[in-house]
Amino acid sequence: MKDVTTDLARLTASEARAEMRAGRLTSLDLVQACLARIAARDKEVRAWITLNPEAEAQAAAIAPDDPRPLAGIPIAIKDMIDTGDLPTTHNSPLYGTNRPANDAPCVEVLRAAGAIVLGKSDTTEFAAAGRWAATANPHDVTRTPGGSSSGTAAAVGDFHVPLGLGTQTGGSTIRPASFCGDVALKPSWGLISTEGVKRYSVSLDTIGLFARSVEDIALLADVYRLPEAPAPGARLRLGLCLTPYADKLEPETLALFGTLAERLAPVADVIPFDLPEDFAGIDDLHRCVMHSEGAAAFLNLAVTRPALLHDDFHARVERRAGHTPRQMFEAYDALARLRMTFEEMSKGFDAILAPSAPGFAPPGKGPGNPLFNAMWTALQVPVMTLPVSGQDLPLGVSLVGRRAEDRRVIAAAQRVAPLL
Amino acid sequence: MKDVTTDLARLTASEARAEMRAGRLTSLDLVQACLARIAARDKEVRAWITLNPEAEAQAAAIAPDDPRPLAGIPIAIKDMIDTGDLPTTHNSPLYGTNRPANDAPCVEVLRAAGAIVLGKSDTTEFAAAGRWAATANPHDVTRTPGGSSSGTAAAVGDFHVPLGLGTQTGGSTIRPASFCGDVALKPSWGLISTEGVKRYSVSLDTIGLFARSVEDIALLADVYRLPEAPAPGARLRLGLCLTPYADKLEPETLALFGTLAERLAPVADVIPFDLPEDFAGIDDLHRCVMHSEGAAAFLNLAVTRPALLHDDFHARVERRAGHTPRQMFEAYDALARLRMTFEEMSKGFDAILAPSAPGFAPPGKGPGNPLFNAMWTALQVPVMTLPVSGQDLPLGVSLVGRRAEDRRVIAAAQRVAPLL
Numbered sequence: 001m002k003d004v005t006t007d008l009a010r011l012t013a014s015e016a017r018a019e020m021r022a023g024r025l026t027s028l029d030l031v032q033a034c035l036a037r038i039a040a041r042d043k044e045v046r047a048w049i050t051l052n053p054e055a056e057a058q059a060a061a062i063a064p065d066d067p068r069p070l071a072g073i074p075i076a077i078k079d080m081i082d083t084g085d086l087p088t089t090h091n092s093p094l095y096g097t098n099r100p101a102n103d104a105p106c107v108e109v110l111r112a113a114g115a116i117v118l119g120k121s122d123t124t125e126f127a128a129a130g131r132w133a134a135t136a137n138p139h140d141v142t143r144t145p146g147g148s149s150s151g152t153a154a155a156v157g158d159f160h161v162p163l164g165l166g167t168q169t170g171g172s173t174i175r176p177a178s179f180c181g182d183v184a185l186k187p188s189w190g191l192i193s194t195e196g197v198k199r200y201s202v203s204l205d206t207i208g209l210f211a212r213s214v215e216d217i218a219l220l221a222d223v224y225r226l227p228e229a230p231a232p233g234a235r236l237r238l239g240l241c242l243t244p245y246a247d248k249l250e251p252e253t254l255a256l257f258g259t260l261a262e263r264l265a266p267v268a269d270v271i272p273f274d275l276p277e278d279f280a281g282i283d284d285l286h287r288c289v290m291h292s293e294g295a296a297a298f299l300n301l302a303v304t305r306p307a308l309l310h311d312d313f314h315a316r317v318e319r320r321a322g323h324t325p326r327q328m329f330e331a332y333d334a335l336a337r338l339r340m341t342f343e344e345m346s347k348g349f350d351a352i353l354a355p356s357a358p359g360f361a362p363p364g365k366g367p368g369n370p371l372f373n374a375m376w377t378a379l380q381v382p383v384m385t386l387p388v389s390g391q392d393l394p395l396g397v398s399l400v401g402r403r404a405e406d407r408r409v410i411a412a413a414q415r416v417a418p419l420l
Numbered sequence: 421m422k423d424v425t426t427d428l429a430r431l432t433a434s435e436a437r438a439e440m441r442a443g444r445l446t447s448l449d450l451v452q453a454c455l456a457r458i459a460a461r462d463k464e465v466r467a468w469i470t471l472n473p474e475a476e477a478q479a480a481a482i483a484p485d486d487p488r489p490l491a492g493i494p495i496a497i498k499d500m501i502d503t504g505d506l507p508t509t510h511n512s513p514l515y516g517t518n519r520p521a522n523d524a525p526c527v528e529v530l531r532a533a534g535a536i537v538l539g540k541s542d543t544t545e546f547a548a549a550g551r552w553a554a555t556a557n558p559h560d561v562t563r564t565p566g567g568s569s570s571g572t573a574a575a576v577g578d579f580h581v582p583l584g585l586g587t588q589t590g591g592s593t594i595r596p597a598s599f600c601g602d603v604a605l606k607p608s609w610g611l612i613s614t615e616g617v618k619r620y621s622v623s624l625d626t627i628g629l630f631a632r633s634v635e636d637i638a639l640l641a642d643v644y645r646l647p648e649a650p651a652p653g654a655r656l657r658l659g660l661c662l663t664p665y666a667d668k669l670e671p672e673t674l675a676l677f678g679t680l681a682e683r684l685a686p687v688a689d690v691i692p693f694d695l696p697e698d699f700a701g702i703d704d705l706h707r708c709v710m711h712s713e714g715a716a717a718f719l720n721l722a723v724t725r726p727a728l729l730h731d732d733f734h735a736r737v738e739r740r741a742g743h744t745p746r747q748m749f750e751a752y753d754a755l756a757r758l759r760m761t762f763e764e765m766s767k768g769f770d771a772i773l774a775p776s777a778p779g780f781a782p783p784g785k786g787p788g789n790p791l792f793n794a795m796w797t798a799l800q801v802p803v804m805t806l807p808v809s810g811q812d813l814p815l816g817v818s819l820v821g822r823r824a825e826d827r828r829v830i831a832a833a834q835r836v837a838p839l840l
Contacts (some may be wrong), residue, residue, distance in 0.1 A: 336756030
């Protein structure tokens with residue numbers, strides 16, 4: 001019996017929907033399997049802050065022939081994102097009793113597609129700094145799941161739930177997905193509303209999509225109406241980019257990237273893709289924007305509840321990193337120039353292969369280094385991470401696309417994934 | 421007695437604070453005077469959707485020696501902005517019963533400074549389209565107060581309240597302020613958090629500040645910690661820019677701008693400031709970004725409550741204006757280039773004088789034409805409007821600054837205002 005529920009919990013959303021359509025599975029079976037998996041695992045993994053007490057009742061109410069794309073599929077929602085029926089704590093002592101009146105738009109869209117919010121997953125405080133998530137990496141509980149979408153990444157990677165929502169301002173989706181063995185998409189900036197998501201950096205905050213298959217990411221792309229994009233040709237054209245920070249890569253990543261051209265040869269031409277020198281400063285530009293926008297985002301907390309606000313956020317409000325508001329606007333302009341350069345350079349590529357993290361998940365609970373993610377967030381481009389098999393621990397490869405070509409990246413990932 | 425309360429309602433926030441500090445006025449006196457003014461006027465003006473039933477009690481609780489910068493000062497909050505103690509309807513049938521759990525950060529900051537939220541003011545639906553505000557122009561009730569911050573602009577201009585919050589995505593602060601005779605500031609984008617404000621266009625939505633004096637705008641700039649900026653020199657250096665759309669200006673505006681150099685000669689050199697030809701497309705770029713970001717912003721409403729959602733918003737979600745997501749990103753890049761050009765061109769100017777609207781408020785209830793505002797919103801620059809005396813109806817002049825130099829614009833406005 002235990003094996004059966006575990007097996008059900010291992011289904012992807014697309015597989016579960018196919019079983020439901022065939023009349024061989026109900027939403028309640030699936031939700032109960034997920035809850036059983038959580039009961040067995042979450043004392044150690046600690047992915048969840050709140051479980052939805054109505055999840056089984058909501059699952060039982062899903063009609064067997066419900067045609068909606070996510071009908072009856074449980075999903076984890078990062079506890080940075082408002083839910084009208086569950087607390088939303090941002091993992092902050094300032095929001096311990098916070099009960100939003102409404103779902104965030106990104107959650108409403110999921111529920112309208114039939115998804116069942118299984119619960120709220122742990123996060124770095126305000127998805128930014130301060131307090132870390134309590135979550136452990138399910139593949140090695142002495143290591144971090146990565147942050148800030150720690151709980152969502154671990155819950156999906158540990159078969160608590162097939163789908164999850166996170167966010168990314170620096171590397172908060174792609175990096176934990178890499179550490180936990182998930183498939184994830186950070187969409188092009190601006191395509192999914194971040195209203196109802198605790199604000200950190202308005203021009204960088206992005207909703208992140210977590211799953212265990214490329215097909216499931218495509219399903220979520222449909223639900224969020226991500227735009228159509230040119231399909232890749234018969235043979236993929238992929239760039240290979242170690243970024244300006246290649247000297248910060250761990251040996252396991254360097255070794256992996258040395259094999260990619262050969263591994264992917266059956267489906268793709270892999271061509272070196274080196275960014276020009278002016279990209280070396282992109283991480284500093286990203287940090288300037290993120291910290292400066294954080295000064296506006298956290299001002300209200302600094303003036304209303306200073307004692308409970310972690311010093312990391314007072315540091316943002318007081319601009320202790322030393323960035324002036326003028327520099328923020330200069331950073332906007334400099335990033336805009338780099339976006340235009342990347343647009344030109346990436347013409348004709350289906351995706352650019354890049355590291356999803358420096359290497360394996362490091363020991364401890366810290367969020368990890370966002371160096372290989374923040375630059376793409378700043379460029380507004382879609383990034384998808386795919387797990388690579390045959391490693392000691394999970395390790396992801398990023399496929400980076402051009403803005404609004406999220407679907408082209410997903411299509412490329414569908415061909416690449418079986419070879420990783 | 422009636423005259424006394426009317427006189428109190430005519431005080432600016434700075435004047436009222438000085439009276440309170442001198443022990444000659446209490447917050448309760450002021451709030452009651454404002455409520456009396458509203459009782460006398462709002463049947464005709466219809467600025468308010470909700471009045472705060474606790475306003476008098478909150479005013480009575482303000483200690484006479486409360487040192488906070490806005491202690492006891494009543495303020496109008498556009499009903500697009502969340503308040504934890506009052507409904508927030510967005511003037512939409514979809515949100516008639518909406519009761520947010522928390523104040524928006526921009527409201528929390530005001531309350532922490534001692535302000536009393538007198539109520540929620542009417543707005544164009546979602547500050548965007550659909551349903552217009554019921555508000556009339558207090559200077560001629562057959563005319564529009566302008567939109568979308570209709571209620572805030574009318575309430576401030578008609579002495580219901582000395583201060584107000586609005587928003588601006590196209591021209592929703594500067595234009596109604598011009599029509600109602602207010603002083604207003606649309607700050608540089610990104611300096612005041614728009615969290616808790618109904619989303620329309622994430623890269624354009626901006627909080628707008630309304631008052632009846634430049635000094636009061638400076639007070640609000642302090643409260644929101646707008647950054648320090650270079651002070652103008654002994655003699656102002658002002659550009660004069662009729663924008664690429666000068667052919668759309670009404671005769672009253674053309675006549676006024678013909679007099680500005682002479683009017684301001686005592687304090688300023690007024691120098692022609694012509695934008696290069698590539699600025700002619702800026703209004704189209706703005707509209708592409710606004711409509712495209714609206715597709716993401718309103719998707720949740722289109723899928724959850726399609727029957728009650730005004731067709732204007734379905735049009736955004738369905739991208740009926742014909743902009744593709746790729747074009748949105750191209751518009752981001754094109755606007756970024758124009759921002760850099762404006763940065764270069766505006767070096768050495770304290771502010772650029774420009775029209776706040778095509779002309780006087782037109783008849784009816786429509787929001788008016790945003791053509792002379794949207795371009796500056798898209799450029800992220802601070803814009804302050806000052807009312808000009810001696811006209812048949814209110815008419816404003818905009819002072820446009822460089823990004824993050826909001827304080828320089830305010831300082832220039834302090835010298836310019838007495839001559840208008």
